[in-house]
Amino acid sequence: MTDSAVIDIRAVTEDDLPAWTRTWGNGYLRPYTEHSVDAIRATARQDRLIGAFDMDRCVGTYRSTPQELTVPGGAVLPVSAVSKVSVAGTHRRRGLLSRMVATDLRGAFERGEPLAVLDAAQYPLYGRYGFGPATAMAWFEIDVHRARLDPGRTADVSGVLQVDAREYLKAAPAVYERLRAVQHGALRRDEQWWLDATGQRPEGAAERPEPFFALHIDPDTGEADGLLCFSAEETWGSMLPRSPLWIRDLVAVSSRAEAALLRYAVTVDWVATVHLPYRAPDTLLPLWLGDPRAARVSALSDYMWLRVLDTPRALSARTYGVEGGLVLEVTDAAGYAAGRWSLQGGPDGASCVRTGRAPDLRIDVRDLSALYLGDDSATRLAALGGTEELRPGALARADAMFRTGRRPWSPRAVLGRRYQAGAP
Numbered sequence: 001m002t003d004s005a006v007i008d009i010r011a012v013t014e015d016d017l018p019a020w021t022r023t024w025g026n027g028y029l030r031p032y033t034e035h036s037v038d039a040i041r042a043t044a045r046q047d048r049l050i051g052a053f054d055m056d057r058c059v060g061t062y063r064s065t066p067q068e069l070t071v072p073g074g075a076v077l078p079v080s081a082v083s084k085v086s087v088a089g090t091h092r093r094r095g096l097l098s099r100m101v102a103t104d105l106r107g108a109f110e111r112g113e114p115l116a117v118l119d120a121a122q123y124p125l126y127g128r129y130g131f132g133p134a135t136a137m138a139w140f141e142i143d144v145h146r147a148r149l150d151p152g153r154t155a156d157v158s159g160v161l162q163v164d165a166r167e168y169l170k171a172a173p174a175v176y177e178r179l180r181a182v183q184h185g186a187l188r189r190d191e192q193w194w195l196d197a198t199g200q201r202p203e204g205a206a207e208r209p210e211p212f213f214a215l216h217i218d219p220d221t222g223e224a225d226g227l228l229c230f231s232a233e234e235t236w237g238s239m240l241p242r243s244p245l246w247i248r249d250l251v252a253v254s255s256r257a258e259a260a261l262l263r264y265a266v267t268v269d270w271v272a273t274v275h276l277p278y279r280a281p282d283t284l285l286p287l288w289l290g291d292p293r294a295a296r297v298s299a300l301s302d303y304m305w306l307r308v309l310d311t312p313r314a315l316s317a318r319t320y321g322v323e324g325g326l327v328l329e330v331t332d333a334a335g336y337a338a339g340r341w342s343l344q345g346g347p348d349g350a351s352c353v354r355t356g357r358a359p360d361l362r363i364d365v366r367d368l369s370a371l372y373l374g375d376d377s378a379t380r381l382a383a384l385g386g387t388e389e390l391r392p393g394a395l396a397r398a399d400a401m402f403r404t405g406r407r408p409w410s411p412r413a414v415l416g417r418r419y420q421a422g423a424p
């Protein structure tokens, strides 16, 4: 077996792509098809693809993409979005993941990206590298018969329009952009993303059949202010309709649009269960049903993980719940976020500069990252041991400053057939 130290971690070339794609597919249990490489190539133009190579054999994959993240208050920061992380079964637990993360985080820091984000497939993996769980997600299963929405009477779906993929693609990106401008935790969706999400990308189309689409039109402006994309499978049992419907994407910029689109999904005929994935746990969606308990939480979990790389830039970009000041002693084994920082912030903006003053809180970068979008509280993190109050009252002040009225949400759409198999 090759010594791990001689395994090369390096950028991937065009010639490496087939082997890199196959290694990634093995790690993610995605069978290799004739379209696999084209699919990676189509979305990877600006990306950093890293591979681990044992002689000329690809044994590890890692990708990071230049992304944009909306932070509390509406500012948008450039971030490095990490994905496609895998190490071959033959080479696991020899430090290859750690080496790829270190290489990529150094690159992100040098490029001036103040944050990195990723969707962690497994909870225990990324805390050691300074990532913290920054958003959570709830997955609901709605029992249509208990939702008390009689399609003939109470279900107000006015403003909802059934559309085809072409009409949807014309209107939906603008709806999402309006949401992204105000939704902390949201990431950019580019053109490739929309083609993928709507089953319109030629490569891999066979694996991703076209879903159904609807828009909500604002009666005052005539503009779309909500989008819905779903798939469903006709299913019968004993002459009764039992079809499941899987919402792939539901985004709205008004409560009216959100309520109407959910009601539309829940009143599609022949449907017994509606699956509603990837919502913030404080979503209002169940409350648009006649009986909110008809929406049972089938999964509740951490979702997007975040890593602060540039503390002053990250902390001064967001706004804070109340006016206040804190001196933070940030520890970071990799060094990027470490230092003693004076944060002065409030609802209108913030500044964060290096200081020599005595600290109020000692906080590890993993906790700072979990706190950053407002999903966690300093008090909770202190109870878990990664944050220490050095001046009485500092935890309460941090809670009041960092928490946000609504929890962050990183809207995701479900792509492909895996969802229909019942994930997560």
Ligand SMILES: CC(=O)SCCNC(=O)CCNC(=O)[C@H](O)C(C)(C)COP(=O)(O)OP(=O)(O)OC[C@H]1O[C@@H](n2cnc3c(N)ncnc32)[C@H](O)[C@@H]1OP(=O)(O)O
Residues within 6 Å of the ligand: 027, 028, 082, 083, 084, 085, 086, 087, 088, 091, 092, 093, 094, 095, 096, 097, 098, 099, 118, 119, 120, 121, 122, 124, 125, 128
């Ligand atoms: C953002 C994303 O893409 S998430 C997707 C992550 N990828 C997957 O889950 C695909 C399947 N799994 C894999 O490919 C590999 O097992 C990986 C990538 C998770 C781990 O790769 P490895 O090279 O084995 O990790 P590496 O040897 O660098 O381990 C680093 C540390 O994490 C620990 N670790 C690695 N995998 C796991 C795990 N599944 N559970 C708990 N701890 C783990 C190791 O023990 C090690 O700890 P240490 O630093 O205290 O010694």
